Amino acid sequence: MLVLTKASIDECNTKYAQGGIAAAIGPGDSPELHFQDTIAAGAGLCDEEAVHILVEEAPERIRDLIYFGVDFDTQEGEVALTKEAAHSLPRILHAGGDATGEHIERALSRMARQAKVRILEFFLATDILVKDGRVQGVRALDCRTGVAEEFEANAVILATGGGGRLFKYTTNPDIATGDGVVLAYLAGAEVTDMEFFQFHPTALRLPGAPVFLISEAVRGEGGVLRNKAGERFMSRYTPDADLAPRDIVARSIVAEMRQTQTDRVYLDVTHIPARTIVSRFPQIYRFCLEHGVDLTRNPIPVAPAAHYMMGGVRTNVWGETNIAGLFAAGEVSSTGVHGANRLASNSLLEVVVFAKRIVHRSTQLREEAQPIPVPSQRASDITCALPQRSGRGSYPPPSLSALQSLHWDRVGILRSGEGLREAALTLGAWEKALGKVTDRPSYEMRSLVLAGRLMAEAALLREESRGAHYRSDFPSPSEKWQKHIVFRRNA
Numbered sequence: 001m002l003v004l005t006k007a008s009i010d011e012c013n014t015k016y017a018q019g020g021i022a023a024a025i026g027p028g029d030s031p032e033l034h035f036q037d038t039i040a041a042g043a044g045l046c047d048e049e050a051v052h053i054l055v056e057e058a059p060e061r062i063r064d065l066i067y068f069g070v071d072f073d074t075q076e077g078e079v080a081l082t083k084e085a086a087h088s089l090p091r092i093l094h095a096g097g098d099a100t101g102e103h104i105e106r107a108l109s110r111m112a113r114q115a116k117v118r119i120l121e122f123f124l125a126t127d128i129l130v131k132d133g134r135v136q137g138v139r140a141l142d143c144r145t146g147v148a149e150e151f152e153a154n155a156v157i158l159a160t161g162g163g164g165r166l167f168k169y170t171t172n173p174d175i176a177t178g179d180g181v182v183l184a185y186l187a188g189a190e191v192t193d194m195e196f197f198q199f200h201p202t203a204l205r206l207p208g209a210p211v212f213l214i215s216e217a218v219r220g221e222g223g224v225l226r227n228k229a230g231e232r233f234m235s236r237y238t239p240d241a242d243l244a245p246r247d248i249v250a251r252s253i254v255a256e257m258r259q260t261q262t263d264r265v266y267l268d269v270t271h272i273p274a275r276t277i278v279s280r281f282p283q284i285y286r287f288c289l290e291h292g293v294d295l296t297r298n299p300i301p302v303a304p305a306a307h308y309m310m311g312g313v314r315t316n317v318w319g320e321t322n323i324a325g326l327f328a329a330g331e332v333s334s335t336g337v338h339g340a341n342r343l344a345s346n347s348l349l350e351v352v353v354f355a356k357r358i359v360h361r362s363t364q365l366r367e368e369a370q371p372i373p374v375p376s377q378r379a380s381d382i383t384c385a386l387p388q389r390s391g392r393g394s395y396p397p398p399s400l401s402a403l404q405s406l407h408w409d410r411v412g413i414l415r416s417g418e419g420l421r422e423a424a425l426t427l428g429a430w431e432k433a434l435g436k437v438t439d440r441p442s443y444e445m446r447s448l449v450l451a452g453r454l455m456a457e458a459a460l461l462r463e464e465s466r467g468a469h470y471r472s473d474f475p476s477p478s479e480k481w482q483k484h485i486v487f488r489r490n491a
């Protein structure tokens with residue numbers, strides 16, 4: 001087995017996950033309740049079979065993580081559980097307070113090393129090699145030498161994470177450039193639900209400080225949002241107030257910022273005992289303090305930021321794509337569990353549940369050589385290739401900041417047909433202006449432009465508002481859009 005990673009093995013979205021991982025293991029909880037919360041968040045577009053698998057296999061996968069050495073926090077001898085927005089009960093396990101992802105990432109990479117898995121760091125996958133509809137391997141660039149190499153394989157598992165770097169403000173690290181969806185699309189795989197991108201309501205917004213996530217768990221533990229006058233405002237927008245689903249909180253914050261003519265609101269935890277804050281959120285506490293905010297005494301300045309890509313490479317419940325031997329796991333995949341909006345802390349869970357199923361399936365295939373079924377598609381879904389866009393005039397190649405600003409302004413939290421059309425045309429022109437791919441930055445620019453096109457075109461097609469996708473010109477959900485948009489290059 002070979003793992004390629006374009007940075008060091010520990011640089012990934014997983015490492016930054018704070019809040020935790022969801023599993024129905026607490027008193028009074030059940031997979032059925034977890035199922036209902038996930039379906040409600042998904043706004044009519046979840047795949048029920050995939051969600052059943054997610055919630056039912058969760059306790060078993062948590063046991064695996066404990067066995068692999070993840071030391072989840074405990075309280076009086078029991079695993080400690082917290083509540084996050086849109087969960088009906090406390091069901092979020094966490095480790096190191098707010099360092100859950102780092103604990104999981106460390107335990108899993110240690111296991112991989114112990115199992116003598118071959119790991120090639122700073123190897124950037126640039127192409128998926130496919131012949132007669134079957135995967136043959138990947139081509140990758142050794143970022144340190146600039147030399148391209150081909151690796152043959154019967155099974156390729158894409159686990160390249162998300163695409164938050166498309167946006168000016170994001171909680172995602174530099175590696176999150178949407179490479180996997182683009183690799184898969186160019187190879188002929190189906191990519192779906194790209195219009196659904198989740199914006200986290202609360203990221204630190206301080207001049208000179210990096211965008212840093214302030215976990216939802218902070219509101220779960222009693223933190224409240226205030227405007228610049230110090231007033232609580234969330235109950236003016238939604239009855240669930242500070243614990244409403246993410247998209248509603250993010251849009252309410254944007255509305256409040258517009259009304260109060262500012263670029264931030266404040267998250268106040270000063271009423272919670274300082275001891276609780278420091279022990280429960282040690283990373284957040286330390287990071288804010290380093291940037292001059294003592295959150296036990298002062299409210300934290302926050303604003304929404306791009307956070308999680310719900311769409312991705314379309315798979316069935318075994319992680320299989322429409323290309324034989326090509327699998328996708330984690331944020332790059334679209335297994336159907338998130339629908340139009342992800343329930344908090346379901347993404348780490350999706351990674352472990354479906355990765356395990358892929359391992360099982362790919363081993364079974366090797367042993368029994370069974371044919372791989374193509375994921376089933378609903379008749380109502382729309383399948384198309386990316387449209388040709390000539391753009392207005394000729395464009396110079398895009399800069400990263402221009403691309404990120406375009407996305408933030410036109411394909412962000414509040415969208416309109418006019419803004420999306422402009423983004424689609426500009427991205428189409430930028431695609432034509434892309435230079436030769438020679439190194440990691442030029443390759444990542446190709447990924448960002450193409451992933452951006454998949455997102456903007458899907459958002460333009462979907463003339464309604466649903467889950468994380470909000471169109472000011474179509475502000476309500478529409479029954480006729482109870483379906484998925486699927487992009488396939490050769491459709």
Ligand SMILES: Cc1cc2nc3c(=O)[nH]c(=O)nc-3n(C[C@H](O)[C@H](O)[C@H](O)COP(=O)(O)OP(=O)(O)OC[C@H]3O[C@@H](n4cnc5c(N)ncnc54)[C@H](O)[C@@H]3O)c2cc1C
Nearest residue numbers: 006012013014017018019020125160161330331345347348
């Ligand atoms: C700040 C933050 C907080 C979060 N908090 C939570 C939380 O509390 N709970 C929760 O459930 N989820 C949370 N999430 C989301 C969750 O962390 C991610 O969805 C999940 O970790 C994704 O895991 P992954 O394995 O799919 O991708 P990643 O962990 O991002 O790994 C992707 C890997 O692919 C490599 N890669 C990418 N492109 C290429 C290429 N072309 N060639 C070679 N290698 C490549 C990268 O270098 C990286 O190693 C959070 C995310 C962020 C950013």
